[in-house]
Amino acid sequence: MDILKYVNNVVEFFTNPIWKYLLYGIIFMLIVTWLSFVYWTFRDAKLRDAPAPFWAIVVFVLNYVGLILYLILRPPEYIDDIVERDLEIRKTELMLSGGSSKCPACGKEARDDFLICPYCRKKLKNSCVSCGRPLNLDWKICPYCKSAQ
Ligand SMILES: [Zn+2]
Ligand SMILES: [Zn+2]
Incomplete structure (x- = not known):
């Protein structure tokens, strides 16, 4: 079949x-x-x-x-994202509260407007020749009053 x-x-x-x-x-x-x-x-x-x-x-x-x-x-x-976000928030809070960073020489806390480290006496900022505000050491001109340094 x-x-x-x-x-x-x-x-x-x-x-x-x-x-x-x-x-x-x-x-x-x-x-x-x-x-x-x-x-x-x-x-x-x-x-x-x-x-x-x-x-x-x-x-x-x-x-x-x-x-x-x-x-x-x-x-x-x-x-990791949660940790990173928390860090980001804390950083923003610090910036809003006037800002504080660390002294590059001794690592102790030094506010952003400090001219000199109160612990180790390292020079952190220049003061503007005209308005006296704290300026980064490598700034050539004052961003507040426009005077050349
Ligand atoms: Zn210091
Ligand atoms: Zn100035």
């Missing part, structure tokens, strides 16, 4: 060992992507200060579902 021959051909086609290797290949790829999901989640959670081992296990067990859960529930910001 023709149909039997046809079925036989199909069966023969699919019993070809190439299918077995292809299947192994696909399984291997799936395992690799699965493990990289776990690794990626662990690293990302660490950067965001989320419980990294917990999320790695969730993704390991639930695979795609775990990954989607993590993407929904993870903290929205990197911990």
Whole structure:
């Protein structure tokens, strides 16, 4: 019968060992992507200060579902960004409150309008010959009163 021959051909086609290797290949790829999901989640959670081992296990067990859960529930910001933003805010606050920097010689706190370091006597600023305001040592002209120095 023709149909039997046809079925036989199909069966023969699919019993070809190439299918077995292809299947192994696909399984291997799936395992690799699965493990990289776990690794990626662990690293990302660490950067965001989320419980990294917990999320790695969730993704390991639930695979795609775990990954989607993590993407929904993870903290929205990197911990480094938070630290950097805090620093930026503190810097702005300092600038607004009159500004204070450090003496380049001794490292102690010296306000921006100090002419000399009160601790080590290093010269920090010149005073303008005309208006007396504090000027950086390398300024050639006073930005307040426009007198040449
Ligand atoms: Zn000093
Ligand atoms: Zn001046």
